[in-house]
Amino acid sequence: MLIQQSPDVYEKLRHLGGMATDDVLSVNGAEGRSIPRPDWHGIAARGGVTPHAGVYRAAMPNGKRLSLLRVMFTDYCMMDCFYCPNSHWVPRKRYGFKVDELAKLFDEMHRRQTVDGLFLSSGIFKDPNATQERLLAVVETVRRKYGFRGYIHLKVMPGTTDTGLIVAAQRLGTRLSINMEQPSEELLNRISTMKRWNAGMLQPMLRIQRLMEETYGGSVGQATQLVVGAADETDWDIHVRQRHLYRELGFKRIYYSAFRPIKYTPLEEHPPTPLVREHRLYQLDWLTRVYRFNDDELALAFDDGFLDHRADPKLRIAVEQYDRFPMDINTASHDDLLRVPGIGPMAAERIVRQRMRHTIDNQRDLQAMGVVLKRALPFVRFAGHRPVRAKQSMLPLFQALSSDPAPAPAAAAAAHERHAHTDCAACPLSSATCGMAATAPSPAALAA
Ligand code: SF4
Numbered sequence: 001m002l003i004q005q006s007p008d009v010y011e012k013l014r015h016l017g018g019m020a021t022d023d024v025l026s027v028n029g030a031e032g033r034s035i036p037r038p039d040w041h042g043i044a045a046r047g048g049v050t051p052h053a054g055v056y057r058a059a060m061p062n063g064k065r066l067s068l069l070r071v072m073f074t075d076y077c078m079m080d081c082f083y084c085p086n087s088h089w090v091p092r093k094r095y096g097f098k099v100d101e102l103a104k105l106f107d108e109m110h111r112r113q114t115v116d117g118l119f120l121s122s123g124i125f126k127d128p129n130a131t132q133e134r135l136l137a138v139v140e141t142v143r144r145k146y147g148f149r150g151y152i153h154l155k156v157m158p159g160t161t162d163t164g165l166i167v168a169a170q171r172l173g174t175r176l177s178i179n180m181e182q183p184s185e186e187l188l189n190r191i192s193t194m195k196r197w198n199a200g201m202l203q204p205m206l207r208i209q210r211l212m213e214e215t216y217g218g219s220v221g222q223a224t225q226l227v228v229g230a231a232d233e234t235d236w237d238i239h240v241r242q243r244h245l246y247r248e249l250g251f252k253r254i255y256y257s258a259f260r261p262i263k264y265t266p267l268e269e270h271p272p273t274p275l276v277r278e279h280r281l282y283q284l285d286w287l288t289r290v291y292r293f294n295d296d297e298l299a300l301a302f303d304d305g306f307l308d309h310r311a312d313p314k315l316r317i318a319v320e321q322y323d324r325f326p327m328d329i330n331t332a333s334h335d336d337l338l339r340v341p342g343i344g345p346m347a348a349e350r351i352v353r354q355r356m357r358h359t360i361d362n363q364r365d366l367q368a369m370g371v372v373l374k375r376a377l378p379f380v381r382f383a384g385h386r387p388v389r390a391k392q393s394m395l396p397l398f399q400a401l402s403s404d405p406a407p408a409p410a411a412a413a414a415a416h417e418r419h420a421h422t423d424c425a426a427c428p429l430s431s432a433t434c435g436m437a438a439t440a441p442s443p444a445a446l447a448a
Contacts, residue, residue, distance in 0.1 A: 007095060009097075009101055009105055010053070011095075012095045012096075012097055012101075013053050013054050013071065013105060014053040014054075015075070015095045016054070016071050016072045016073075016074070016075055016095055016096075016097065017053045017054025017055075017069070017070060017071045054069050054070060054071050055067050055068070055069060055070075055109075055114060055115055056068050056069075056070040056119070058070075058117075058119070060151070066116040066117050066151055067114065067115045067116050067117070068115060068116070068117045068118060068119045068151070068153070069105075069106055069109055069110075069114075069115040069117070069118050069119065070119040070121075071097075071102070071118075071119070071120065071121070072086075072120075072121050072122050072123065073096065073097055073102065073120065073121070073122035073123075073131075073134060073135055073138065074094065074095065074096030074097070074122055074123050074125050075094050075095055075096075075123050076094035076095075076096060076123050076125050077123030077124050077125070078123075078124055078125065078126070079123075079124050079192065079194050079195065080192055080193055080194050081181070081191060081192045081194075081195070082190075082191045082192065082230065082265055082266040082267045083191060083227055083230045083259055083261075083262065083265060083267050083270075084262070084265065085262045085265075086123045087265060089264050089265045089266065090262065090263075090264045090265060091264060094123075096125070097138075099134060099137045099138050099141060100141065102138050103138050103141035103142045103145065103146065104146075106118055106142055106146075106148075107142065107146040107148070110146075110148060110150075116150060116151065117150050117151030117152060117153070117174075118139075118142065118148075118151070118152045118153070119152075119153040120135055120138060120139065120152065120153070120154055120155060121155040122134070122135055122155065122157070124157055124158075124159070127159070128157040128158065128159030128160045128161070128200070129157075129159075129160055129161060129162045129165060131157050132156065132157045132160045132162070132165045132169070133165060135154060135155065135157075136154075136165060136168050136169060136172065139152055139154055139172045139173065140168075140172060143172055150174075151174045151175075152172065152173050152174050152175075153173065153174065153175045153176075153177065153223075154169055154172065154173030154174075154175070154176055154177075154219075155176075155177055155178070155179070156169050156176050156177065156178045156204055156208070157178075158178055158179060158195055158196075158200045158201050158204075159195070159196060159199075159200040160178075160200075160204055161199065161200075161203075161204075163207065166204055166207050166208060166211070167211060169208075169219070170208055170211040170212065170215065170218045170219050171215075171217075171218045171219075172218075173218075173219045174219055174220060175219055175220065175221050175222070175223060175252070176208055176219050176221075176222050176223075177222060177223040177224055177225070178201055178204055178205055178208075178222075178224060179224060179225045180201055180224040180225065180226060180241075181195070181225065181226060181227050181230075182226065182227070182230070182231050182233060183226060183233060183237045183238050183240065183241035183242075184197075184233075184237060184241065185197035185198070187231040187233045187237065188231070190230075190231040190232070191227070191230050191231050191267070205222060205224075205249060206249070208222055209222065209249050209250060212250075220252075221250075221251070221252035221253075222249070222250075222251050222252060223251060223252055223253040223254065223255065224245065224251065224254055224255070225254070225255045225256070225257055226238060226241070226254065226255070226256055226257070227257050227259050228256050228257060228258050228259060228273050228277055228278055228281060229258060229259040229272075229273030229277065230259040230267060230270070230273075234304075234305030234306055235277070235280070235281065235284070235302065235305060235306045235307045236302055236305040236306075237305070238256075238281060239284060239288075239298065239302075242254055242284070242285060242288055243288060243295070246288060246289050253289075254285060256278045256281045256282060256285070257278065258272065258273040258274065258275050258277060258278040259272060259273045260272040260273070274309070276309045277307070277309065280307040280308075280309060280312065280313060281307070283312045283313050283314065284298070284301060284307060284313045287301075287313055287314055287317075290345060291314075291338050291345070293317070293339075297317050297321070297339075298313075298317070300316065300317045300320040300321065301313035301316050301317050312341075314339075314341050315341045315375065317339075318339065318340065318341050318379055321339075324336075324339065325340070325378075325379040325380075325387075326378070326379055326380050326381040326386065326387050327339075327340060327379060327380050327381070328380075328381055328382065329351060329355075329360050329366070329380045329381065329382045330355050330359055330360055330382060334348050334349070334352050337351055337352070340376055340379045340380055341372075341375040341376060341379060342371055342372035342373065342374065342375030342376030342377075342379075343371050343372075343376055344370065346370050347366075347369050347370035347371045350369040350370060351366075351369055351371075354369060359382075359383065360382055361382055361383040361384060362382075362384065363377070363385070366380075
């Protein structure tokens with residue numbers, strides 16, 4: 001006799017917490033660096049000691065770190081996104097929570113101080129409105145029944161057309177996000193035949209934005225995610241959308257996820273996107289959102305629509321504008337200081353404050369203020385320091401200062417190898433941290 005045992009809540013958590021790591025929306029690209037995704041099963045060590053399935057340490061905009069329960073309501077999805085491990089193309093066992101089950105689980109973890117907040121996502125199991133209704137029921141239960149008043153990052157399903165659901169999401173979530181996946185309609189159509197650009201994404205985003213402007217309380221910001229390289233889009237395509245979302249729709253964050261092929265999907269033969277490309281996009285994002293570089297400056301970072309993988313965009317822009325340098329560290333404006341590679345917003349502020357008291361005339365002071373000397377020295381001058389100002393020095397400078405090169409293939413292979421030993425065989429996300437093509441299991445193995 002075959003006895004079918006349904007998975008218990010912890011098995012569901014282990015699986016659906018792991019599937020949610022595919023969504024990088026709560027990864028912080030702070031300081032222009034993209035932080036590697038956690039292990040495939042969503043385990044992130046708290047204090048480096050006790051790992052908990054589904055728990056992820058996220059950095060908030062105010063610099064605080066929160067432990068979030070990052071989980072999918074279900075990993076079953078009826079949609080056909082050509083790159084997605086949850087799409088209907090991939091033959092594997094799917095899991096799903098019940099509303100009360102997930103709300104209770106979160107409450108339990110919160111009371112035990114395992115998590116401080118919730119990041120809730122889902123595949124689309126019936127239609128976007130029905131799925132959204134179920135996610136809202138979880139959040140409503142968490143808020144009303146269990147009295148949780150903290151941080152909830154709630155996904156709004158692409159294609160949610162019911163205004164009542166969007167209003168409820170805005171009321172209950174702290175942060176909302178609709179995954180845009182591609183920067184334009186034409187590019188989106190290359191990776192999905194079912195997603196609708198205008199009605200499914202832009203309109204709900206605009207509605208949320210309007211609600212946030214008109215309503216007191218409720219969610220405080222929108223974010224989205226783009227999958228990089230799946231539709232052969234250029235970095236410039238992404239940058240144009242980036243500017244639109246930040247400047248016109250007031251988005252708080254955009255997250256970038258390098259495409260990697262998943263077996264059984266239509267893009268399984270498509271080459272993976274190098275992680276360094278994702279990394280450069282985060283750096284460009286930082287220049288657009290935080291440093292507020294203008295359009296002319298940002299355009300200098302591109303070559304035929306792509307960012308240079310060898311150097312970070314800020315260095316590239318500085319080299320292209322070499323005539324502006326070296327800058328006098330004691331007289332340059334705050335905005336000019338921000339243009340110097342190796343000087344970030346904090347260091348620029350400290351320099352401006354310090355030089356009101358005394359002249360800055362040595363490297364030690366700069367270092368103490370947070371300046372990365374290796375990058376900054378060729379571009380600044382002060383008493384006792386004047387770098388060679390010659391165009392000829394541009395090329396070696398460019399090469400020497402090139403920061404954060406692509407992860408070494410050997411390191412990526414080693415990471416992949418490590419994952420291969422942690423029963424990754426059951427999970428197409430095994431490539432999440434190493435960026436290498438996953439060896440997806442056979443349907444027979446999955447059914448077992
Ligand atoms: S809608 Fe989301 S979960 Fe569903 S297939 Fe597309 S990307 Fe995957």
